[in-house]
Amino acid sequence: MISTTLGYVGRFAPSPSGPLHFGSLVAALGSYLQAKSQQGKWLVRVEDLDPPREMPGAADDILRTLEAYGLYWDGGIMYQSQRHEAYQAQIDQWLSEHHAYYCQCTRKQIKAAGGFYPGTCRDLQLSAQGCAVRLKVDQPITEFDDLLHGRIEIPLSLAQEDFIIHRRDGLFAYNLAVVLDDIEQGVTEIVRGADLIEPTGRQIGLYRQLNQPEVRYLHLPLAVTENGNKLSKQNHAPAIDKQQPKPTLLAAMRFLAMTPPAELSQASLAEILDWGVQNWQHNALPKSTAITLAFKNDEL
Structure with missing residues (x-):
């Protein structure tokens, strides 16, 4: 490092x-x-x-x-x-600490719900089978400072969305990696x-x-x-x-x-x-x- x-x-x-x-x-x-x-x-x-x-x-x-x-x-x-073990270890830790959870919702279902994930599976305690893993977002980031553009605001609907860190197809999500x-x-x-x-x-x-x-x-x-x-x-x-x-x-x-x-x-x-x-x-x-x-x- x-x-x-x-x-x-x-x-x-x-x-x-x-x-x-x-x-x-x-x-x-x-x-x-x-x-x-x-x-x-x-x-x-x-x-x-x-x-x-x-x-x-x-x-x-x-x-x-x-x-x-x-x-x-x-x-x-x-x-x-070559970094899959590191990604999986962090996901496993968050799952064990209940900071992340399994989600079975499809893109089609989320689109029908308005385009943003509403937290449907947050408290269902689903198993890993056929599911993605989402991280709980309890403190959304609604703005940040960019060295060129200054203060950038993020729509609340996007900022507060529990987002995927491990995809349903088994691939690790970009944001996590x-x-x-x-x-x-x-x-x-x-x-x-x-x-x-x-x-x-x-x-x-x-x-x-x-x-x-x-x-x-x-x-x-x-x-x-x-x-x-x-x-x-x-x-x-x-x-x-x-x-x-x-x-x-x-x-x-x-x-x-x-x-x-x-x-x-x-x-x-x-x-x-x-x-x-x-x-x-x-x-x-x-x-x-x-x-x-x-x-x-x-x-x-």
């Missing part, structure tokens, strides 16, 4: 559902520059938590792409697929895309449930196309070029409100990133959750 006494610890945590695209590069670069501008550590974690959504070879391809862009991480790689992993790795600040603002309240609640120091959050604007769709693997965003990384790296810097000088295009990757570290200012980012790309995918 990396001690937080070492100072700033940030991370980039891609899921191996496809190759690295421009939106992912923005998140990787933003988290890297934020960490290195504070002389901190930058970790990489592979969030291979959902095998049905994973693409064979994607995890290694993502790591090779980061290397091709000069984004070298500190220490070893953590893989969520990401918090346990960040604690294990000593992460002090999370820099990621604004599409992950919504689960932040639940994750803060998990830190408090575990009596662990809370981390800081910085949610970067998402890269979206002219029709408003975010660049994502689900939307078939193209892989970024590993052979000629400099133009795309500089485009990612410009997306992050930086103005690299023209001569930087002739510099090495190390020199470009060093310039980025020296000139990074997170408070210069636009206070927007999405930015429309000024170029087409095939120009990357």
Whole structure:
């Protein structure tokens, strides 16, 4: 475990559902520059938590792409697929302490009840067979402070919902895994895309449930196309070029409100990133959750 006494610890945590695209590069670069501008550590974690959504070879391809862009991480790689025992141990503890419970409700039933889980199974003391596991939320998180966006409010209907920590299909839930992993790795600040603002309240609640120091959050604007769709693997965003990384790296810097000088295009990757570290200012980012790309995918 990396001690937080070492100072700033940030991370980039891609899921191996496809190759690295421009939106992912923005998140990787933003988290890297934020960490290195504070002389901190930058970790990489592979969030291979959902095998049905994973693409064979994607995890290694993502790591090779980061290397091709000069984004070298500190220490070893953590893989969520190797952390199942830790996740299960925490779930078992919460079940034994009655902080969590088995739930048999389907998505269809919850949708029919208004879209938010009303606590139907909270006191039924069901067995594990065919059930998900939900964590009791007795102290909902209704707001948090973001380093870019300031105070963010969370709708009470969402904040007070008992949420799933172990799915009916046997897979561990993202919110549980990401918090346990960040604690294990000593992460002090999370820099990621604004599409992950919504689960932040639940994750803060998990830190408090575990009596662990809370981390800081910085949610970067998402890269979206002219029709408003975010660049994502689900939307078939193209892989970024590993052979000629400099133009795309500089485009990612410009997306992050930086103005690299023209001569930087002739510099090495190390020199470009060093310039980025020296000139990074997170408070210069636009206070927007999405930015429309000024170029087409095939120009990357």
